Amino acid sequence: MIKQFLLSFLILPSCIAIGQELKVATNFESGSARVLSLDQQTQTIRITPAGDPKRGIPNWWYVRIDGINTTIPLVLEVEVREDLIPDELTGQGKKTSPGWTWPAQAALSLDGKTWKQTAEGQKINNRMVYQVQPATGTLWLAWGPPFTPTDALNFVNRISQTYSFAKAFILGRSLEGRQVPALQIAEGSKPADQRPAIWISARHHAWECGGSWVGTGLAEWLVSDNQQARWLRQHAEIFVVPLLDVDHVATGDGGKHGEPQDHNLDWSDQPHWPEVAAAQKRILALANEGRMNIFLDLHNPAPGNKQQTAYVIEKAYMPEKADPRKLRFVDLMIEEFGGLKQNPARPPAENPALFHRVSVPWVLEHSNSNTIAFCIETPWNTPSGTPEGYGIVGQKLGSAVEKLLREEAEKQP
Structure with missing residues (x-):
């Protein structure tokens, strides 16, 4: 009985870490992202901005991430939208340069109020990759420090x-x-x-x-x-x-x-x-x-x-x-x-x-x-x-x- 109890106690932390469900939320003021993929084991989330091109250049993104395992890094990959936006000078449509969607450093908050910057992201193929060593189970990441x-x-x-x-x-x-x-x-x-x-x-x-x-x-x-x-x-x-x-x-x-x-x-x-x-x-x-x-x-x-x-x-x-x-x-x-x-x-x-x-x-x-x-x-x-x-x-x-x-x-x- 004691042996079984000790065994359960020893494996409990890993069960908690594995059992967490990583979630992405945007249902708040200024929130914007479309989740393209989410890997629970590697804590890798791939998103693209969710803005309506008719309502402006779709480069803004802002997410809250819950259920984070703090023992491993969180990886956020951001892909660029390919929508055409109007060029008022020529009247023709044009694509947005990737740089408008990819800040060198993203904005990071532990409470949704106080903002600092992440380490510099890395451009890999058609996405920018930001890696964060999380200190809490919830954090906010955004294109820049939001002001709503x-x-x-x-x-x-x-x-x-x-x-x-x-x-x-x-x-x-x-x-x-x-x-x-x-x-x-x-x-x-x-x-x-x-x-x-x-x-x-x-x-x-x-x-x-x-x-x-x-x-x-x-x-x-x-x-x-x-x-x-x-x-x-x-x-x-x-x-x-x-x-x-x-x-x-x-x-x-x-x-x-x-x-x-x-x-x-x-x-x-x-x-x-x-x-x-x-x-x-x-x-x-x-x-x-x-x-x-x-x-x-x-x-x-x-x-x-x-x-x-x-x-x-x-x-x-x-x-x-x-x-x-x-x-x-x-x-x-x-x-x-x-x-x-x-x-x-x-x-x-x-x-x-x-x-x-x-x-x-x-x-x-x-x-x-x-x-x-x-x-x-x-x-x-x-x-x-x-x-x-x-x-x-x-x-x-x-x-x-x-x-x-x-x-x-x-x-x-």
Whole structure:
């Protein structure tokens, strides 16, 4: 009897390990994957993004994995989708380059809230392979650190409840009925009509999660005890929209190149997306007050771009008094980042009308004579593509904004 009991005790741990059932879940906000195969013994899971190509480039993936045996590595293999996506310049379909689906390092979380990066993946045949030594029986893996509509709502509520000079508001509701949370920050008794307005917008493209983290990093800096941040919120009024394309983020779709056009190409007199129309309405009101000063649209670039980047609108397409301010802000960004990749922006020869449907040109065409606007792209395919790394970018952008406005204020009689 004793011998049988001891034998049972000795074999029990291996029975538990073998008996676990490895499962993949995506039934949560921003979750996206189609499981192609799952090997219980080797803990190898092969997936591909599950996004609908009509709702944008299908490169985003995000899974929770349960039932993990912590005594052996977990292997996640990611295959690329072969769907054609529209090319707005030519009107033809094109395939997505594999690099858009394969970050060098994936995002990893043990609680679905705090994110770090995996070791670098390995390209093997037609897939990228990430190997993780699991510390728990459940973990989350994603293309990048997710930032969901719920995260956006929680963020603006937390900031507004903590700081009396910050106000949370709902910019509008999306086509599918979701709220678009935003922040308004202004401290002190200076009248609103004497404050230049700064508009910070992130996630015109759903998959570009880094934009949200840059925007929230800027907002966190703005409400901090930093002297520059204090000066800025006391002299300006700042609006932060941490996530514009709430629908495609919520459903785990890519957003970019979505039908009938993505949010960044929807800035016309009759936008398809209600959240774009809501942003336009606010910006036009600020312009009518003569206060629309700086617009920053926060994005992530192509996978091979490792530099902080700004699209710089050519002088011919800038408002009358804006070009010197634009050039000075570029210099200030160079100071902050130690360099800056500058992409000249002008109407493309293939489809010039497309230029005027992009967020930044639209803002410049509908604002004040001194308004400046930039599309800012922060690299994601680097070791700094983390919430902390993105947050530092937000702080530096905030510093550049403050320096420009303070310089201009000090020159006034």
